[in-house]
Amino acid sequence: MHNPSSQSNNRRQWLSLLATSAAAWGLTGPLALHSAWAQTPATIQPLAQLRIGYQKSAVNLVILKQQGVLEKRFAQTKVSWIEFPAGPQLLEALSVGSLEFGLTGDSPPVFAQAAGKDLWYVGAEPSKPESSAILVLADSPIRTLADLKGRKVALQKGSSSHYLLVRALDKANLKWTDIQPIYLAPADARAAFESKSVDAWVIWDPFYAATELAIKPRVIANGKGLSGNSSFYLASRPLVSQHPDVLNILFDELSRADRFVHEHRAQAIKLIADFSGLDAGVVSLFLQRRPRSPVGLLGAEAVLDQQLVADAFAKLALIPKPIRVSEIVWQGPGLTRSVLKP
Numbered sequence: 001m002h003n004p005s006s007q008s009n010n011r012r013q014w015l016s017l018l019a020t021s022a023a024a025w026g027l028t029g030p031l032a033l034h035s036a037w038a039q040t041p042a043t044i045q046p047l048a049q050l051r052i053g054y055q056k057s058a059v060n061l062v063i064l065k066q067q068g069v070l071e072k073r074f075a076q077t078k079v080s081w082i083e084f085p086a087g088p089q090l091l092e093a094l095s096v097g098s099l100e101f102g103l104t105g106d107s108p109p110v111f112a113q114a115a116g117k118d119l120w121y122v123g124a125e126p127s128k129p130e131s132s133a134i135l136v137l138a139d140s141p142i143r144t145l146a147d148l149k150g151r152k153v154a155l156q157k158g159s160s161s162h163y164l165l166v167r168a169l170d171k172a173n174l175k176w177t178d179i180q181p182i183y184l185a186p187a188d189a190r191a192a193f194e195s196k197s198v199d200a201w202v203i204w205d206p207f208y209a210a211t212e213l214a215i216k217p218r219v220i221a222n223g224k225g226l227s228g229n230s231s232f233y234l235a236s237r238p239l240v241s242q243h244p245d246v247l248n249i250l251f252d253e254l255s256r257a258d259r260f261v262h263e264h265r266a267q268a269i270k271l272i273a274d275f276s277g278l279d280a281g282v283v284s285l286f287l288q289r290r291p292r293s294p295v296g297l298l299g300a301e302a303v304l305d306q307q308l309v310a311d312a313f314a315k316l317a318l319i320p321k322p323i324r325v326s327e328i329v330w331q332g333p334g335l336t337r338s339v340l341k342p
Helices: 004-025 029-033 059-067 069-073 087-095 107-114 160-171 186-194 207-215 237-242 244-263 265-276 280-288 300-315
Strands: 049-054 078-083 101-104 120-125 132-136 152-155 180-183 200-204 218-222 231-235
Touching: 049 059, 049 087, 059 069, 059 244, 059 265, 069 244, 087 101, 087 107, 087 231, 107 160, 107 300, 120 237, 120 244, 132 160, 132 207, 152 160, 152 186, 160 200, 160 218, 160 300, 186 200, 186 207, 200 207, 207 280, 231 237, 231 244, 237 244, 244 265, 265 280
Parallel strands: 049 078, 049 101, 152 180, 152 200
Antiparallel strands: 101 231, 120 231, 132 200, 132 218
16 A cells, blocks of 8 residues: 555656646646547537436535526426435446436546446535544544454445545555455444444545434544545536536536535525435534535646545555546536636
């Protein structure tokens, strides 16, 4: 497993590669990551349907859903909302044509790309390192990351929690084979955690906040210094190549929703609680850990951070082959906002 110095070396190598590739094409900045086909002019046909995949943690999307904003902006389009328990399930639906647009954490797109799924990174939110954590019960003998050796650890395979655990073990000088990963969706993982069928649980908000308030577990690490826990918007090839104008509107509205969350916190908490069924206290707690999250395009630094995620999984043979993240990053025409660096 790689250490901080190797991560730094990898970062420099990838920045150099990105710069070299850009120079070869006579491009600079985010334009270096354009896909050639993405410059095809958009069709003039209106979008017939917009199916959006989301999770309870997708704050900006939840606000838009609850406010009915997109149904008004896309009056000629059938807008549908489909909830998923985690990112891997969402991206599977996106890749088989059951969705046009969705939001996940950092790891699901890596697993999807390695499996040959046809999807594209189109946007990102800033990192949220404090919004995911490794939990143990209050009476657990586990006190440090090193104490995870030989333990059963619950996590959603291919999720952002997967990468957090990889980095945590690296920090503790443990190998992946030093633990017993138990792959469970969040609801099943919590049940296993509370019944002591597993020794630790790696999870993200709002499941993290709900568990924290309900049973007061101990946090042995969060993402700070380990994983940025970044969020990425992904889209289908038809949406990207034929309707970049739709993406432009989506990002405008998502950034507006983020401003609403920070400027009208009480109203936002109520909207999210009404949607999710979560207690207002849980919603308030996980929003406190969430920084401002406007939506922007992926810049070179964001691509590099994702490449480090991909490289970590490839090194451990947790994905079937190494991948180059930049190959599915879109910086399409018509999107004029500044590049974001999660």
